[in-house]
Amino acid sequence: MMSDFRLTLDEGVAQSIREHAQEDYPHECCGALLGTEKDNERHVSAIVRLSNERTDERERRFFVSPQQVLMVERTASREGLLLLGFYHSHPDHPAIPSEYDRQHALPYYSYVIVSVQQGTPKELRSWRLRDDRTGFLEEVCRE
Numbered sequence: 001m002m003s004d005f006r007l008t009l010d011e012g013v014a015q016s017i018r019e020h021a022q023e024d025y026p027h028e029c030c031g032a033l034l035g036t037e038k039d040n041e042r043h044v045s046a047i048v049r050l051s052n053e054r055t056d057e058r059e060r061r062f063f064v065s066p067q068q069v070l071m072v073e074r075t076a077s078r079e080g081l082l083l084l085g086f087y088h089s090h091p092d093h094p095a096i097p098s099e100y101d102r103q104h105a106l107p108y109y110s111y112v113i114v115s116v117q118q119g120t121p122k123e124l125r126s127w128r129l130r131d132d133r134t135g136f137l138e139e140v141c142r143e
């Protein structure tokens with residue numbers, strides 16, 4: 001279901017996410033989204049690449065440690081930006097959150113997912129976990 005939340009990716013940001021996803025294929029890549037927020041509008045102006053800390057099932061799963069979250073929050077505040085959320089890739093799967101994604105997501109953050117089909121980055125969509133954590137709302141995502 002499409003929500004009123006809006007996420008705009010700066011010129012170059014969407015491309016950087018796709019490049020990261022392509023480089024890490026067939027594994028999932030992940031990273032942080034930094035930018036600004038006003039009402040329901042978010043504007044991503046920078047990304048920070050994160051390492052996938054899972055050692056198993058890296059094709060389908062990613063894990064960002066609390067230490068990495070702290071690190072990117074510090075980076076964001078140093079640049080006068082907010083940590084708005086995270087991106088990751090779905091190798092050979094659509095850009096729709098999995099059940100694993102739902103279980104590991106937190107309300108508030110934006111979750112950008114880019115689908116990579118046979119090594120080529122395709123659609124990019126963004127999601128927010130519902131406050132009751134039962135599922136995701138899709139954000140209106142502009143590149």
Ligand SMILES: [Zn+2]
Nearest residue numbers: 088097098101
């Ligand atoms: Zn996922």
